[in-house]
Amino acid sequence: MPDSGPLGSSPPEQRPTPPPAVPDAPARVVADPPVTPIPSGFLASLHPPVTIPGRPPTPPPAPPSAPPTAVPDAPDTTAADSALRAVLRGPTGPGTASLAVAGRYSAPPSDPVSPAPAPSAAGRAVPGLYHHPVPEPDPVRVEEVSRRIKRWAEDEVQLYPEEWEGEFDGFSVGRYMVACHPDAPTVDHLMLATRLMVAENAVDDCYCEDHGGSPVGLGGRLLLAHTALDHCHTTAEYAPQWRESLASDPPRRAYHSAMDYFVRAATPSQADRYRHDMARLHMGYLAEAAWAQTGHVPEVWEYLAMRQFNNFRPCPTITDTVGGYELPADLHARPDTQRVIALAGNATTIVNDLYSYTKELDSPGHHLNLPVVIAERERLSERDAYLKAVEVHNELQHAFEAAAADLAQACPLPTVLRFLRGVAAWVDGNHDWHRTNTYRYSLPDFW
Numbered sequence: 001m002p003d004s005g006p007l008g009s010s011p012p013e014q015r016p017t018p019p020p021a022v023p024d025a026p027a028r029v030v031a032d033p034p035v036t037p038i039p040s041g042f043l044a045s046l047h048p049p050v051t052i053p054g055r056p057p058t059p060p061p062a063p064p065s066a067p068p069t070a071v072p073d074a075p076d077t078t079a080a081d082s083a084l085r086a087v088l089r090g091p092t093g094p095g096t097a098s099l100a101v102a103g104r105y106s107a108p109p110s111d112p113v114s115p116a117p118a119p120s121a122a123g124r125a126v127p128g129l130y131h132h133p134v135p136e137p138d139p140v141r142v143e144e145v146s147r148r149i150k151r152w153a154e155d156e157v158q159l160y161p162e163e164w165e166g167e168f169d170g171f172s173v174g175r176y177m178v179a180c181h182p183d184a185p186t187v188d189h190l191m192l193a194t195r196l197m198v199a200e201n202a203v204d205d206c207y208c209e210d211h212g213g214s215p216v217g218l219g220g221r222l223l224l225a226h227t228a229l230d231h232c233h234t235t236a237e238y239a240p241q242w243r244e245s246l247a248s249d250p251p252r253r254a255y256h257s258a259m260d261y262f263v264r265a266a267t268p269s270q271a272d273r274y275r276h277d278m279a280r281l282h283m284g285y286l287a288e289a290a291w292a293q294t295g296h297v298p299e300v301w302e303y304l305a306m307r308q309f310n311n312f313r314p315c316p317t318i319t320d321t322v323g324g325y326e327l328p329a330d331l332h333a334r335p336d337t338q339r340v341i342a343l344a345g346n347a348t349t350i351v352n353d354l355y356s357y358t359k360e361l362d363s364p365g366h367h368l369n370l371p372v373v374i375a376e377r378e379r380l381s382e383r384d385a386y387l388k389a390v391e392v393h394n395e396l397q398h399a400f401e402a403a404a405a406d407l408a409q410a411c412p413l414p415t416v417l418r419f420l421r422g423v424a425a426w427v428d429g430n431h432d433w434h435r436t437n438t439y440r441y442s443l444p445d446f447w
């Protein structure tokens, strides 16, 4: 990798072989356009109305028949949301077209607060969950990303044995990443996110969860895998053993290869941002594992703190690399940017807790997720705990949108606005993938 010293660099023979038919060329960073209009009501463009061809707009989903108990679900048209909509719609006027997010905003202009139609793909949204529908992901891109990622998984990193192929296909990572990155300029850019997503899930499944994972010894495995992302700079005597270790199991091969592609497309500070986020993720895995080993059920706030680390954060924070531009490190490091990112990660991860609830109840052991922890710690029925977890999610999602609006007002630079739109697109795409992935998830029977 370009940013590694001599002892840490991968030898040429370990580099992934570019596929022969449609090359996975390294994606390039594209300069951000020099446009600086300050948006009024930027929030609106975070979640533009979704229009599905051939369908008239339809009203928003009806509220759940059993409404949440503490914090009422907010409709899609609150004052804060209106502001957010305007901000994230992006600037208008001469020279601003390139700031619009591709695909996402291609529908004819309409009332920014008009409700989105019912989603076209299968899968029901969690009743009462505050979310924003997304346009159907571009099927041509989905197909191409799906084709390339399978080739990468099978030919470049030998990720899974034959019997796991159905599960790999059922994960639908192509649909996931196309929905989450509507502004990716090319499929090569989408592949950066797709490889990392597959690698992250391989580590979670094989080291932590149901494909051979265990809390026992997890720290050692994670640390060694982390060196595929953050190279080991060691002595001449020991470096070859470290290099060999990177090819020694599917999770490490996947991390190593996915990171290699990513580093070649990212700036050094983007790569380092990703490493930092992955260290956070691994710390979260370790806290979850430690609690599993001792049978500890955390307080709800402690669980939420753990889940802030065992979290999707590394996915939305690469939105600029995948979009072919860079949010400069000093803007990324601002406390208000960090708050936006943390809230986005937290909302998306609680979405996972809600959609994966029944899967996790059926899995071996006592799998913690937010409804389970609330039920146990606050002595609520499973249903009431689940409904409360929906409210927790909604509050996090609203807080994310409010924080994004504040940041857009405080720092209305084009790259900041585009990054905010990218994070919001990731949040919405993540929800859509969970909703539509009926191979993997099903809702409980609480309504």
Ligand SMILES: CC(C)=CCC/C(C)=C(\C)COP(=O)(O)OP(=O)(O)O
Binding pocket: 197, 200, 201, 204, 281, 310, 311, 312, 313, 314, 315, 349, 352, 353, 356
């Ligand atoms: C893609 C990525 C960074 C994943 C890291 C953490 C992770 C696997 C999640 C946030 C998803 O949660 P969970 O492990 O509960 O996943 P499933 O419910 O099994 O889909």
Ligand SMILES: [Mg+2]
Binding pocket: 352, 353, 356, 357, 360, 369
């Ligand atoms: Mg889960």
